[in-house]
Each structure stands twice: as structure tokens, then as C-alpha cells.
Amino acid sequence: MKINLTDNMNLQSRFQSVKIQNETNNFKQLLQQAKESNDTEKLKSACQQFESVFINILMKNMRDTVTEGGLIKKSYAREMFEGMLDQEISKEVAKGGGIGLAKLMYEQLSKTIETNNEEK
Numbered sequence: 001m002k003i004n005l006t007d008n009m010n011l012q013s014r015f016q017s018v019k020i021q022n023e024t025n026n027f028k029q030l031l032q033q034a035k036e037s038n039d040t041e042k043l044k045s046a047c048q049q050f051e052s053v054f055i056n057i058l059m060k061n062m063r064d065t066v067t068e069g070g071l072i073k074k075s076y077a078r079e080m081f082e083g084m085l086d087q088e089i090s091k092e093v094a095k096g097g098g099i100g101l102a103k104l105m106y107e108q109l110s111k112t113i114e115t116n117n118e119e120k
Helices: 005-037 040-064 077-093 101-119
Strands: none
Touching: 005 040, 005 101, 040 077, 040 101
């Protein structure tokens, strides 16, 4: 059985789409839990997770613009490694303050939690 590189790329692309969809669903669940329990730490964690996903998408799209060539030839293994590397880098960037998206989201969404607390 011959495995085509294009098939691997399509498979990886579908895998990335499913992974992003799962991370989005996890974010929605964390956000709902934070709202229901009025827990600001859960809200902060959800915002950081969202920022991590956003940074990961940015890094993937930036990497896609780089032309082929260089020391290491493009392969399925290299793309898997780069994908995992981007994911871990984006998590660490979001934990360390990120690009400011998590902070802005937290400030905006915490107002909603505060409003819910005042109404009760």
C-alpha cells in the first residue's frame, strides 16, 4: 500500500480542524462553568486557554506562509513535530501574559459575572 504525502497532509489538516473544534468546545464548557459557579479563577483559565488556541492558529498560519526548502525536507514527521511545538509554545506564551487577549477577555467577561452576582 502506497501512502501519498497529499493524503497525509489532508489527514493532518482534518485532525487539526477536529482538535481546534474540541478546544473551542472545552473553552465553551469552562466559560459556562465559570459563569455558573461565579469562579473568577476558572474564567481566567478559560480566557488563557482561548488565547492559547488563538496563538496556535496564528502560528500555524504563519508557518504555512514559509516557502519549502532549507536544511530539513518537509515531511509528515516534521509537520507533526512543528504542530506540537507550536501548541506548546502557544500554551506557554498565553501563561506568560500572551498578547493581551486573555486579559482583555477576562476584564470584559468578569463584568458579566459581577453583574450576575449583584442580581442574586
